[in-house]
Amino acid sequence: MSDIYLKVPGSPPNTNMDQKKDRVFVTVVADLKWSYTDGNPPCFPHGFLPPGCYLATSPNTTYGPYLAVTGGIVHYVEDAGKCDPDKPLGIVAGTQHTITVS
Numbered sequence: 406m407s408d409i410y411l412k413v414p415g416s417p418p419n420t421n422m423d424q425k426k427d428r429v430f431v432t433v434v435a436d437l438k439w440s441y442t443d444g445n446p447p448c449f450p451h452g453f454l455p456p457g458c459y460l461a462t463s464p465n466t467t468y469g470p471y472l473a474v475t476g477g478i479v480h481y482v483e484d485a486g487k488c489d490p491d492k493p494l495g496i497v498a499g500t501q502h503t504i505t506v507s
Contacts, residue, residue: 408470413437413459414485420504424448424476429504430469433459438484438492444477448506453479458488479504 407427409420414437422429431454440456443449454468473479480501 410467412465413439414483416483416502418502420502422473422504422506424473424506428470428472429453430467430471432465432467433461434465435461435485436488437486438488439481440484441479441481443479444475446475446477448473448475448477448479448504450474460488473504473506476506479506 407423409422409427409429410432411420411429412432412434414435420429436459438458439454441453443453449471451472451474453471459466480503482501
């Protein structure tokens with residue numbers, strides 16, 4: 406089992422992990438709005454970092470662990486800066502990051 410740490414915003418655009426073996430932790434290092442889409446069936450059926458606004462804290466807050474139990478692709482967006490909870494954030498081509506679970 407390996408632990409994968411995503412520091413958001415600023416995480417790598419592509420991350421690979423093994424289902425039922427690797428765990429993901431998400432650390433918020435600056436204010437951001439977060440959103441993601443999961444496959445069907447979902448890779449993270451027990452949940453993943455919920456969509457919404459996250460504020461950086463000192464020390465940084467880490468969420469997880471999240472264990473993927475099904476193979477597939479998860480797309481997420483980490484929109485850095487002041488978060489407007491009323492402004493929708495969707496998965497937009499060119500801004501998304503990918504977690505590939507195999």
